[in-house]
Amino acid sequence: ASIGKGNFRHFMEKELHENPAIIGDTLNRMIDPATRLPVLPDLAVDLAAIPRISLSACGSAYYAGLTARYWLEEIARIPMDADVASEFRYREPPLDPAGLGLVISQSGETADTMAALRYMKRQGCKVMSVVNVPESTMARESDLMLETIAGPEISVASTKAFTAQLAVLAGFTLALARARDARSDAEIAPLVAALMELPGKMAQLLADDTEIRALAEDIRDARDVLFFGRGSMMPIALEGALKLKELSYIHAEGYPAGEMKHGPIALIDPSVPVIAVLPSGPLFEKTASNLQEAAARGGRIILFSDKAGAARLAGIANRTIIITECDPFVAPILYAIPVQLLAYHVAVLKGTDVDQPRNLAKSVTVE
Ligand code: G6P
Secondary structure, three states, X not given: OOOOOOOOOOHHHHHHHOXXXXXXXXXXXXXXXXXXXXXXXXXXXXXXXXXXXXXXXXXXXXXXXXXXXXXXXXXXXXXXXXXXXXHHHHHOOOOOOOOEEEEEEOOOOOHHHHHHHHHHHHOOOEEEEEEOOOOOHHHHHOOEEEEOOOOOOXXXXXXHHHHHHHHHHHHHHHHHHHHOOOOOHHHHXXXXXXXXXXXXHHHHHHHOOHHHHHHHHHHOOOOEEEEEEOHHHHHHHHHXXXXXXXXXXXXEEEEEHHHHHHOHHHHOOOOOEEEEEOOOOOOHHHHHHHHHHHHHOOOEEEEEEOHHHHHHOOOOEEEEEEOOOOOOOOHHHHHHHHHHHHHHHHHHHHOOOOOOOOOOOOOOOXX
């Protein structure tokens, strides 16, 4: 069947709006309705016995994996390394054969990620894939597969597949935390509840994008845009910058907030929007002080935060996009949507080809 845009102008917009349904479906497959605890399909691997995880992926899928690294290390207490597949495949990292290889891919066909998967297998590891196409080469060649149920993604820039990858990896983290006795069921329960609230919060966010459109007007003529985040929000800063540069051709860089003073601070002046993805949480004050420093150098501070965060930084933020409160665990999944929407609206204003940005391909099947 051919896929249409429905009432939307672009596939990207349509696919962003599919988020609540997709995340709901993806989570419903992973959470047992009776116990409200995470369940995984019968995996041919003893999760409790894995000593470490090695992740490899490309593009946004890699950022989903980087986010998961924070979750898997902190919540499931499992060491994890992560590298883009084009580096991983030639780095010849020695892998513990008892360890789990992890590849993440919307298409399941990206050449470098495929090569990483095969390298992991040659090193004797079992490989788990998180893919959106269950018939794909990666799905077939991996030992276990967790499917994102995002449906076909037409927009070259990944949106719903990215959030679905995050949802699957969040569920996997909680299942692993239980299997390894890293967290008690009482500790897991509120994290499950936070995940299950996501579809409703996403729908709320998508229902009114007036503020994000206004922000898009503000930054459409910028030459450079900086995105900062810390902890599990750091990869969302990377994703925001990636999407903005891909869709609007504005130079954008995502950075760990703490690295600001090691480079990007040199770029800051009143013409440079400084965007922070900064929900309330344990690391809030650290990034808040980075932003104060950026503001003191004339940076135009743009904040994505909740009401409490917005109030705390009202004195320095030039514009704030208020996001519904959520548990810090799920914040990367929720905040992915407004940063992707921002890139979308800037591209629409600039009149670029939103669904088919120049020079980019949906699936990179050659090296
Ligand atoms: C291309 C796409 C991106 C995607 C990346 C990885 O660059 O434009 O949206 O994140 O490939 O693709 P995969 O299919 O492996 O997720």
